[in-house]
Amino acid sequence: MRQAQFEALHRSQWQALEGQLRLLEQGKSLESLAGAFAADYRRLCQQLALAQSRAYSPNLVEYLQQLVLRAHQQLYRPPRGLGPRLLGFLLGGFPRQVRAAWRSILLASLLFYGSLLGMGLLVYLFPELIYSLLSPQQVAKMELMYDPDSSRLGPWTGRGSGDDWLMFGYYIMNNIGIAFQTFASGLLLGIGSLFFLLYNGLNIGAIAGHLIRIGYDETFLGFVVGHGAFELTAITFAGAAGLQLGGALLMPGPRSRRAALRSAARGCVGLLAGVIGLLLIAAFVEAYWSSVTRFPVTVKYTVGIALWLLVGAYFGLGGRRR
16 A cells, blocks of 8 residues: 555544544543543554555654654553642643533523523613512512621621631532532433523522612622622533533434433533532632621722633633643
8 A cells, every 4th residue: 555545544543643642631531532542542553563564754654653652651641649630620621621611601601691681681670570580578688688787798697707607608508509400400401401590590680680779789799799700600610511411412413312411421520520619619708708898899899800800811721731
């Protein structure tokens, strides 16, 4: 076989292997490639041996040797400990995975933030509309939580600073419950995730519109602007992961639905781990910073904007370089 024919026959395989190597060199686990990498490596070794025995050009032989060397290093690299793996995920793996899932995240964000802003505007213009979502008792509770005369904002308004750790635990359980509900309901062909994204967006928007209309804008916005950078982002990520599950069931492609769902679930593991991390940060900020009233609202806004910019920079720039 002539060299040109040999290259034309195997070039697509080499390019696919190069793509796998780039992912592995950026920190992706070898197990995530489902065993195909080892078979590709063995095939590449056979092709290198053929190229050498047939005296193909030195450039081709050197190219294949470099591929074999890189594949060998990845296949036989020692397993990293939990600490380095976690650090690699935080510094690069998580933001890379978020950017890879940008389509589902964009859809989830449009559903969540679109319903939030739309309902907030409607309730602001038509105040009675809030009672279509919340009971009068719930509305009164929300007004009490964000009363400008309160010494602490949020649930348990009468608590002291020593009770912040209780609220920290409460926020963790509440937020993770919402995120898991939004994700797991994606198994209902994605309809569940769509519902909870819209439901949470409508409820938050209704509360925001009502509180701003009655003049509680500084206490409410000063409370949510800080931890919202982490909490609201986590909710959209959880919804995006649920939409990926639903998409795998609705459009499995050439695979069976079970295989497509298994593959989508593996791809969502890192995203969900990141969601839990974001919610832990959100709970800490909400318990120890958002509820405090002794700082001017301008300070709250400044810190909140800085946190939103920090989150945006992390997901936009993190993991761009090895």
